[in-house]
Amino acid sequence: MSNTDDAPAQASKGATEVHPGQQHTVVIEKVTHGGAGLAHIDGLPVFVADAIPGQEVAITLTKRRERYAEAKVERVLRRAPGEIQPRCQHFHDCGGCTWQNLPYDKQLLYKEEIIRETLEHLTPADADVRRTLPGRVLTIMPSPQVFHYRNKLEMSFGFASMRAEERSGRRVYFDENPTIGFHQPGQWSTVLPITECHLYDEQIGTLLMDIRRFIQETKLTVHNPKTHKGLLRTLLLRRGIHTGEHMICFLVNARKKELEPLFQYFMRFAGRPGLASLMVIENTGLNDKPEQPKIHPLVGKTTIAERLFDLTFDISPFSFFQTNTLGAEKLYEGIRQAADLTDRDTVLDAYCGMGTIGQYLARFCQRVVGIESHPSAVEDALKSAGHNRIGNISFYRGRTEQVLASQLKPGAKYTFDVIVVDPPRAGLHPDAVEAVLAHKPAKIVYVSCNAATFARDLGAFLKAGYELRTVQPVDMFPHTAHIEMVSLLQRK
Numbered sequence: 001m002s003n004t005d006d007a008p009a010q011a012s013k014g015a016t017e018v019h020p021g022q023q024h025t026v027v028i029e030k031v032t033h034g035g036a037g038l039a040h041i042d043g044l045p046v047f048v049a050d051a052i053p054g055q056e057v058a059i060t061l062t063k064r065r066e067r068y069a070e071a072k073v074e075r076v077l078r079r080a081p082g083e084i085q086p087r088c089q090h091f092h093d094c095g096g097c098t099w100q101n102l103p104y105d106k107q108l109l110y111k112e113e114i115i116r117e118t119l120e121h122l123t124p125a126d127a128d129v130r131r132t133l134p135g136r137v138l139t140i141m142p143s144p145q146v147f148h149y150r151n152k153l154e155m156s157f158g159f160a161s162m163r164a165e166e167r168s169g170r171r172v173y174f175d176e177n178p179t180i181g182f183h184q185p186g187q188w189s190t191v192l193p194i195t196e197c198h199l200y201d202e203q204i205g206t207l208l209m210d211i212r213r214f215i216q217e218t219k220l221t222v223h224n225p226k227t228h229k230g231l232l233r234t235l236l237l238r239r240g241i242h243t244g245e246h247m248i249c250f251l252v253n254a255r256k257k258e259l260e261p262l263f264q265y266f267m268r269f270a271g272r273p274g275l276a277s278l279m280v281i282e283n284t285g286l287n288d289k290p291e292q293p294k295i296h297p298l299v300g301k302t303t304i305a306e307r308l309f310d311l312t313f314d315i316s317p318f319s320f321f322q323t324n325t326l327g328a329e330k331l332y333e334g335i336r337q338a339a340d341l342t343d344r345d346t347v348l349d350a351y352c353g354m355g356t357i358g359q360y361l362a363r364f365c366q367r368v369v370g371i372e373s374h375p376s377a378v379e380d381a382l383k384s385a386g387h388n389r390i391g392n393i394s395f396y397r398g399r400t401e402q403v404l405a406s407q408l409k410p411g412a413k414y415t416f417d418v419i420v421v422d423p424p425r426a427g428l429h430p431d432a433v434e435a436v437l438a439h440k441p442a443k444i445v446y447v448s449c450n451a452a453t454f455a456r457d458l459g460a461f462l463k464a465g466y467e468l469r470t471v472q473p474v475d476m477f478p479h480t481a482h483i484e485m486v487s488l489l490q491r492k
């Protein structure tokens with residue numbers, strides 16, 4: 001599982017001969033954090049991408065580090081017991097799904113196993129404490145939908161292939177086959193055309209087919225990341241699973257003056273049933289995510305509505321909203337159970353996004369305070385709290401570590417009984433850990449999408465006198481190796 005535990009002491013002398021480019025045949029022993037399969041060559045751990053336990057595979061080594069190596073599969077020589085036919089023709093190419101060839105119940109077992117092993121091996125704590133951690137992991141809650149669970153799609157416009165020629169000492173690129181799809185891992189300049197995806201909501205899939213026709217019929221140019229020329233850049237689709245509203249955003253490489261005559265092309269989507277928002281968004285910068293997006297609304301609002309439980313949220317294009325709506329309700333229920341609030345409790349909802357967790361918890365406690373760094377998410381949080389008539393919640397815009405060290409210093413305004421943190425994959429900034437600890441909350445509810453960074457942060461909380469009570473995994477991302485879990489830490 002971890003590189004620390006599969007130490008080179010286990011590797012025989014032959015392992016020193018292992019280097020990139022070599023081909024080997026191995027049998028995959030188990031899954032590891034991130035979804036790669038683990039095998040050994042002369043005792044050296046080898047992490048094999050896109051391989052599942054029980055498969056015998058021909059591999060090529062891609063990387064050699066001091067204590068381990070990485071490899072890719074060339075051919076599956078023997079299938080794993082229970083391996084199934086993947087639904088999607090793009091399974092091996094697009095990089096979105098890792099485990100579509102595994103029955104869902106097996107995927108769930110592997111996720112639990114990864115969490116248990118990550119906590120035991122990567123938490124910086126004494127060995128006898130680490131050994132107790134896997135026992136805190138509860139049975140994973142499955143996703144209510146195993147396919148078509150995603151309410152949001154982000155795809156790239158681009159070229160399916162690119163031909164390069166040397167002309168007068170210069171390299172000239174010829175783009176071929178404008179299309180829409182995903183960049184395959186490591187292939188940022190071309191796009192794999194996606195004609196089916198079983199993770200997105202089915203309505204989103206239908207819309208995608210129309211957009212494919214749109215490229216062919218309008219002949220609008222698509223963006224080439226090498227030359228930074230071409231109009232259509234990325235597509236963002238969202239759908240409110242409970243409301244039926246949908247949003248279409250075209251992110252384009254052009255400014256207002258060039259754009260206005262082109263608006264008529266995008267208006268062909270105007271009459272779609274359920275369309276609540278059609279926007280063209282300028283993105284002439286170098287990154288696919290615009291820093292200060294200029295939005296041109298063509299039809300309807302600049303948000304769509306989605307419900308979680310009895311609460312309604314208006315989601316703008318770039319605000320974080322859980323991508324599996326029905327899974328989010330399970331996740332939030334797990335958070336409520338872990339927090340086990342009383343009506344006297346004051347709760348901090350840190351990394352609150354649109355304040356969805358806090359707004360759900362507000363009815364079970366005295367007061368909730370949210371902190372979020374993304375400006376549009378804070379605006380969305382304030383609006384939705386107003387619509388949902390929640391009077392006992394307020395929001396701070398800024399970085400958790402900074403807000404907790406300034407406006408919300410211990411004793412300044414609130415004493416938090418429960419602190420909920422839901423950081424991005426990188427986990428908590430060390431200053432955020434320190435600031436949370438300074439408040440001495442009775443409970444910390446840590447929502448994590450990355451078992452390794454959670455294990456790292458857990459070490460700091462254990463050291464400061466907290467105890468890990470429960471870890472509730474919730475599967476929000478079937479067919480992928482992504483993990484989501486809610487952990488309860490209690491002050492001793």
Ligand SMILES: C[S@@+](CC[C@H](N)C(=O)[O-])C[C@H]1O[C@@H](n2cnc3c(N)ncnc32)[C@H](O)[C@@H]1O
Pocket residue numbers: 320321322350351352353354355356357371372373374377398399400401422423424
């Ligand atoms: C995993 S999302 C969770 C959002 C929300 N809790 C939910 O369930 O929808 C993490 C959020 O943290 C925000 N964020 C990232 N770094 C932050 C920081 N240092 N302080 C506060 N918010 C941050 C992101 O903008 C994002 O909205």
